Amino acid sequence: MGTRDANFHCVPRTVNPRRLAFRVSVLALACVIAAGCGVPGEPQTRRPPVPAAITDLAARQTGTAVALTFTLPRKTQAGEPLSEPPGIEIYRGFAAPEFKGKTPDLRLAFSIPSAVVAGYLREGHIEFVDPIPPEELASHPGQAVVYIVRTRAFGKRASADSNAAVLRVYPVPPGIHDARANVTETAIELSWSAPTQIPQGASIVGYRVYRAEVDPASIAGGAKEASQVRLQTPLTLLASPSATSCRDTQFEFGKAYLYSIRSVIAADSATLESGDSNPLWVTPKDVFPPAPPEGLVAVVVPATPEAPPYVELSWGISSETDWAGYYVYRSDKEGAPGERLTPELLPVPTFRDIWVVSGRRYFYRVTAVDRAGNESAPSAVATAELPQPSP
Secondary structure, X not given: OOOOOOOOOOOOOOOOHHHHHHHHHHHHHHHHHHHHHOOOOOOOOOOOXXXXXXXXXXXXXXXXXXXXXXXXXXXEOOOOEOOOOOEEEEEEEEEOOOOOOOOOOOEEEEEEOHHHHHHHEEOOEEEEEEOOOHHHHHOOOOOEEEEEEEEEOXXXXXXXXXXXXXXXXXXXXXXXXXXXXXXXXXXEEEEOOOOOOOOOOEEEEEEEEEEEEEOHHHHOOOOOOHHHOOEOOOOEEEEOOOOOEXXXXXXOOOOEEEEEEEEEEEEOOEEEEOOOOOOEEEOOOOOOOOOOOOOOEEEEEOOEOOEOOEEEEEOOOOOOOOEEEEEEEEEOOOOOOOEEOOOOOEOOOEEEEOXXXXXXXXXXXXXXXXXXXXXXXXXXXXXXXXXXXXX
């Protein structure tokens, strides 16, 4: 091999600026790719959504059950909207009488899947009734029952606990079992017997009567339970009598109603209702005829050269609020019912009988008819005697 010249120098090669810029861009792109998928460790996955915690859980005793209400969360704890209602988990536990706020051991009592949550929505709030068995309620008299609620989105991680809803529960009288109804023209009269089994230390202070309008077709088959009928209006408080009877004057003939009666007791400082009575289905029908018309008068109008004689009838207008008209009857024998002169109902309390014969006596009666087609008894008789024709 030849020897190098001692005076040899390395001269840098000239680089094309465009080629240099291209190489820098490729290198930068490689760095970006390396930062995204070439870093050490496992790839990070998106955490499942966790609903925000419920903060307005409330509870109240209703009969032997506890009614819970709360607002269902619509966002995650990170503030993102939930795409569907979360499932609900309800936890329950009893605390000692000296409960001071420390949450006792709670057990899962109910789980409501997301798909059926909408069935518990009432005016934007979840309403759920926990039907505590009477024997369990009796085993914890005056103790505090504690509830918390959690929710889960897509069956994943549960939310944090809701606020604790705490109330003291008491045994209540058994539901009234002999409620009965009687329909009159002006009211549906309800009556029942006072409960005889009253929890120790409690006293009955009154009753509450609830009413709902129902679909008549749903009770046509002889429904026995309130859950078997379709309500057209909610079951709402109608009256709070102190005695074992009540009159519902705010009803309409032809509609169907469900009645339920609860006794009210005072226990310590609490006022509680019993469970529902036996359900009463009432479909009042108007079978009540109006009162007979009064003041019937018959006036004979003699013949004139221009017209034959006739009888002018008039009577007092009916005081019934649902009267529809009147029928007029005539007989030529005293005490006989006679025949009806008016094929259609008369809308006014007057009638002119032009089908009369001089020299004869007639006996008239009038009846009133209501909008349901009920006809009253006949009025008092009015007599008209036409004079003999002049020779």
